[in-house]
Amino acid sequence: MSEPVTALGGVSSDARIAAIAEAPLQGMITLRADLSDSAVKKAAKAAAGADVPGPGTVHLGDESGLCWMSPDELLLLCPYAEVTETLERLQKALVKTHALAVNVSDARASFTVTGPRAREVMGKLCPVDFAPDRFAPGMFRRTRMAQVPAAIWMSADETFRIVCFRSQAQYVFDLLTVAAQPGSEVFSDGKTPALA
Template sequence: MSKTVTALNGASWEGGIAHISEAPLQGMITLRGDLNSAAMIKAATGATGQKMPAQGAAQCAGDKGICWMSPDEVLVLCSYAEVGKTLDKMRVHLGDAHSLAVDVSDARALFVVKGANAREVIAKLAPVDLKPAAFTPGMFRRTRMAQVPAAFWMRDEDAFHIVCFRSNAQYMFDLLKTAAQPGSEVGYFATS
């Protein structure tokens, strides 16, 4: 039996203004349907122990969370080893509600950008207002980063989590490293 691995085998880079790393395997389930229905809310919150996020937000703790993707979609995060059990639990809560719950764990890659300049690295790549007053921990955006679709959220003030398609993992890693090159600080978010 082959060993399951991340797209880049846990690659990391510390040579610049932020630390870039591929996160360990993460369970990810796309859940689509009426996000206001009791069945959908129970499926997502029951699987994670997190509250249903508002538009543009993520509710995450540890390897569990719920990220708002669109008016009819959330990304449910869980332990990679527990994806099957989590899906089964979600389907019980969904019952016969019109919905879609699909394991996308192996179709995605997850990266973490950490450090005092993490915000600056992400701002170079995404058309999102990342001023500290405009984008705070717990906020989530689905966007493009350079040439690829991606989504990101802040776990805390100096850490961003980025999810993209697994097929774009090497491109994303290289892109993040380029944006974090030594001496590339712009200083836009520096406080006086």
């Protein structure tokens, strides 16, 4: 049996205005259900170790968490090695509930963009206001990154996490590396100004 690998083999690029790297393998489960249902909330919390987040937010622990994808959808994050067991526990807990839980780990790729100019890089590619007072750790967006859909959140003040379809991994990596090319700084002092 072959070993699981990331879409691009862990590619990275540091010689830029922000560091771009493919993230390690991540367990990801899509959960579609009535998010106000107490059984769904309980099962999701037990599986991820985090409360169900509200619209546009993410609740993360050390290795697991929940991302709000839509009014009836969550993205559950867990260690890659534990995704099958986590999915089985979730499905068992929801057996009497109208819900769908699917392992999408190998259908997705993820990247990190880090550094003081990470907001500039992301702002070139997405129709999202990434000013510090508008987008901060704990916030979550489903949006477009140039021509492809992406899910984005910040795991720290200068670190973005991006999830895209695995089939689009090379395109997203190329977009990020071009947006972060040396000499492409938007703000001379490296600090994105807060909007009035």
